Amino acid sequence: MARVPYVDESALPTEHQDLLVSALQGKELNIYRAIGNNPDALYGLRTFLGALWRDSGLDPEQRELVILAVTCEIDSAYEFHQHVAIARDVGVSDSDILALAGGDFDHFDRGDRRLIEYAVAVVRGTVDDDYHDALAASYGPETIVGVASLAGGYLLVGRLLAALDVETETPFVGWRLEGEE
Template structure:
């Protein structure tokens, strides 16, 4: 059960009303933003940061979804997993690859994506070492490594907020499970 009320668009100042609506599912209000909307300035900041990670990280859509799903699996955020399984499919991840991320099986992925999964898990654990950082830099370059680290850390933060506020999967939706095959 949510620990805070879910605000509606009508509860928010006009400048913030659109922030509780999913950019991925036009017209759909999502619980994570409705919960964070209890502090409109924080909601605005989260949406700005997530937008930057989404659009400016240097990662492809597929790579971005690998990062987000890896974080969700690592911190066991069922809510964030649920939100991104379909997005990941649209970004080119096969159901078998998505299931592999959940169980930390890197074998279906090429070396570059294996490094991305390893790096993301290390960011989520707070355990990035020099060798892993150097491997990532060889594959992606410094700018994208900064984007990948920021995206991973940002989604860890979002997952922790989801947990702290007790955000639930939207009414009428059923958890897809850690193995969507």
């Protein structure tokens, strides 16, 4: 059970009521219902994460690989669960998802592996010149900033979800995708 109540739209100011609904899924999500206890924080977080999600400089598949790598690194079941479906929708294979969950970055081609390793280094706080130079060999400053921002943003979300103990809306898909029918 979450450590804060899940609010419904009637608890929010009119201008924030639509923030409980996922633009992708078209339904209210527990993450937003929990953060909705502070409507201004919900607005700020949705705005911030939306910008990172849209404007990271990555294509949708790369974006989801980075997000899934971060969720695995920080053990954020909620975000992993949400992004498995999103990743699949943009073309990420189950074998890629399972490789990320198992920490097998060698599964990926050089470009994607560099993005994933850099994102994990951001989360760990271990980005050094070697990580930066490896990523900069394939990507420009806009993408480097986008990857670092995306990784940092989802690190923040994962820690927030853990602090509030937000649970998935449906049974957890499982780190090995074993929870699926």
